[in-house]
Amino acid sequence: MKKLLFPVLALLPVLSFAQTAKDFSIKGKVANATTPTKVYLVYNVGSNNVTDSSTVTNGDFTFKGAVAEPVTATLFLDRKNLGFGKYVDINFPDGRPSTSADGLAFFLEQGNMNIAIKDSAAKADITGSQLNVDNKTLKGQLQTITDKARALTAEAKKASPEQQRSPAFQNAMQVKYKALQAEQKGILKNFITTHPDSYLSLLALSSYGGPSPDVNDLEPLYNGLSDKLKVSDGGRAMKAGLDGLKVTAIGATAPDFTQNDVNGKPVSLSSFKGKYVLLDFWASWCPPCRQENPNVVKLYNKYKGKNFTVLGVSLDKNTGRADWLAAIKNDGLTWTQVSDLQYWNNLAAKLYNVQSIPANFLIDPQGKIVARDLRGDDLDAALEKYLGKI
Template sequence: MKKVFFLVVAFLPFLVQAQTEETFAIKGKLGNLGAPARAYLIYKLGANQVIDSSLVAGGSFDFKGNILNPTNAILVVDHKGIGFNKLDSTADILHFYIDKGEFAINSPDSAKKAKVTGSKINDDDKNLTAQLEPIKARAQVLASEGMKAGAEKNTPEFRSAMQAKYKKLQADQKTVIKKFILGNPDSYLSLLALYDVDGPSPDPFELDSLYKTLSPALRNTETAVNFMKALEPLKHTAPGAMAPDFTQNDVNGVPVKLSSFRGKYVLVDFWASWCGPCRQENPNVVRVYNKYKEKNFTILGVSLDRQGARADWLAAIKNDGLNWTQVSDLKYWSNAAAALFYVSSIPANFLIDPNGKIIAKNLRGDDLDEKLKEVLGK
């Protein structure tokens, strides 16, 4: 989705099928801007990116085209007529949504100051953006706090405190997005917002429940149908599901099977030597392992390192003190175990009980300690 959802990223791709195209028309006015200025419109039509352009005369420009569904778009204004390919990150840009029908974009002088009128999805976006603005401001303050930190930023205590603050921000953002979805069952933005309720680690059952609150008309769109198709596999690795079994070689080339750990609580920890956040989290994982390793608990590390980087993998294990079973097929993001667990970002982990059932996932910092304390006792 657009920049409004600043803490998380969309976790599932749209699957495009045959759909009926709808027409749109944009009437634009940017003060008295004129030649050599040109406006560019960038948006998606199915799997294709469309880049259209219009001369700006007397401040006016217009675009017409087709879309399959409401889609996010970018208006870029080339004030000096230097050409689209020469524009950079300093260009005059407006992010908005294209929907079917006619709507207007107006500004006294520039795209970045423009207002979109006559479009429900853009009105909804403005509403949701305003609700998320205080959370965005807090996130910026927190990011500044992290940048300004000195040597203490490398301590487990500082990382744990920052993690807790970000967790609170994400929880507050989730509350706002859920409230919007529940309050706007007819809005296409509510459907798009489903992708951002839980970020890269979604609860498929929660999303399924929210999906069912959408209007029948919205649920009948192909985007909604494809959303549910893509969501279904995630239920196989959600808490409550039996963990899929796999076998990969350890550091000595000996095959290790996940099911061989039955009878113990095991944390399947997906990481890599090249993954900075993984390496930062490793001291916490080591601490927790040493605390609970005598209490029917162990860890199975699965590395997403590359072919040719075996030495880096082994060095990271040694340097970080990861004294538990480590496996990898050295296939990077094509790691077979990661595919089974639908891992799309790392670090990622799954806590599995002695019967092979997943009971929690993506536990970080103190959350991992608290969960193990809960299931293993103090």
């Protein structure tokens, strides 16, 4: 919820650049610039990282280049000419900016834009770019969500460890977070529907989907975008991603897979056909998973007599087998547990496009996915809906 300047379609497959790169030009001004002063521009073209620099002369600087589609970029102001290394955190070899850097995150796109720096680059004004105007508008609308999220996080941290482990406290916090997420999605949806031709709508659509995107929710919004956006590389990547999500969408037949249980015996999802199955992705190293486990245990014991079971799939590492087994014992997970111990490369997790855990899918006796990503009271309500009240 912190920023809208995120990687393009981070949760979906990205296609290689196919469109022709076209020129961009940046003309900038720095107020009260002393000599020497430099400005650095960092951005990506495909998989290539580009770092450019410009010396400020009489308060002016310029950059020129070419991009096929809008890309995220960062502009660093070096008033003391200390060199680009000053603005890169050595703890991150990928060149992540240092927290002390005076930088401006923005969208770099084709055409001409102007950047005026007064006191700091971070507060610079950008003109000549509708995309950056759109981003400023949307970030302003989402600021209230950011503020509320901070307050909610602070509230959770103030709770005692005993409270934080309490299912009642977890459920109460989950209700608050869900309300906040719904508010954020409402803002993003409004932006997408009112800006069908803005490249930012593609990015907003990816953010709208979150870590567990629902194609039935996303596809109507995608269909409302302009044809210009749909034929862009980002648009085609989004379409490919949506088609991939249909494999595990609500209403789809749950893809079958086989992994070994704790005793090394192969277990297939299809072997549970005829029952309602909660396919539960988790890991021993995942605190939210461990916090949710008591709720799953409670509901398993409540409904296991009504043609219901759970199949746990762990994303533990090969070196974490002992931790996996210990967590199963300590958390009282008495249902079938499987894993290939390949961490995020777990083949079942990849098959189900699991991007974060805990994640789950409720599968009916015919093998159809009827619900997903259920936690706390929501899981109880879904089981009651399909299995009957107890």
